[in-house]
Amino acid sequence: MNNDCVVRTSFYKYFHPKEALISNGILHQEVVRVGNNEPKEAKKKKPENAFLSNFVNVRDDDGNKDDENGGLTFLYPFGATLNIQSPAYGFLGSGPLSYPSNRPVAGAFVHPQSKGKLVVIGSVDMFNDEYFEKEENQKILVFHSDS
Numbered sequence: 001m002n003n004d005c006v007v008r009t010s011f012y013k014y015f016h017p018k019e020a021l022i023s024n025g026i027l028h029q030e031v032v033r034v035g036n037n038e039p040k041e042a043k044k045k046k047p048e049n050a051f052l053s054n055f056v057n058v059r060d061d062d063g064n065k066d067d068e069n070g071g072l073t074f075l076y077p078f079g080a081t082l083n084i085q086s087p088a089y090g091f092l093g094s095g096p097l098s099y100p101s102n103r104p105v106a107g108a109f110v111h112p113q114s115k116g117k118l119v120v121i122g123s124v125d126m127f128n129d130e131y132f133e134k135e136e137n138q139k140i141l142v143f144h145s146d147s
Contacts, residue, residue: 001122002081006094006105014075020098021135023073027104028091035072035139072136079123082107092121092140106140 008020026032033040076094081103084090090104106121126137 001120002083004080004100006076006079006081006103006122007099009097009099016077018078020076020079020094021073022076022093022095022098022105024071024097025074025076025093025095025105026071026091027093028089031091031140032072035136072139074137074140075126075131075135076105076123077125077131079105079121079126081105082120082122087112088118 005018006020006022007017008014011017012021014021032038074092076092076098081094081100082090082105084104084107088107088109090107092104092106094100094103094105096102105123106119108120109118110116125131127141131137132141
């Protein structure tokens with residue numbers, strides 16, 4: 001956990017700067033699949049420019065995206081960023097419209113032998129009553145209990 005705070009650089013819907021509306025912060029597509037109740041598919045081969053696709057498909061201030069790939073919009077209030085090292089992986093990020101940009105804000109680790117799971121999120125407030133039903137925060141909680 002870093003000693004910082006994710007701040008929205010442009011204000012839309014939420015006027016407190018630490019209530020960051022993240023619209024392009026999904027780092028792992030399984031979050032989108034489980035959140036939208038889609039069936040598990042066979043793994044597809046990623047295109048060669050898959051890394052750049054995270055930065056090219058930025059949403060505008062209204063939350064619209066030219067090439068909609070099923071991302072989730074979530075509210076990340078009063079949260080910090082994380083430093084994640086292998087074998088753990090990040091599945092939520094701060095997105096390109098927040099500061100610091102494109103930093104992991106949630107990560108997970110699955111122990112290979114015992115299959116024990118550890119999930120770390122930099123903001124516990126996103127699951128409080130005040131923020132739980134805003135945007136698509138409920139879908140993110142479904143991912144944690146299902147993964």
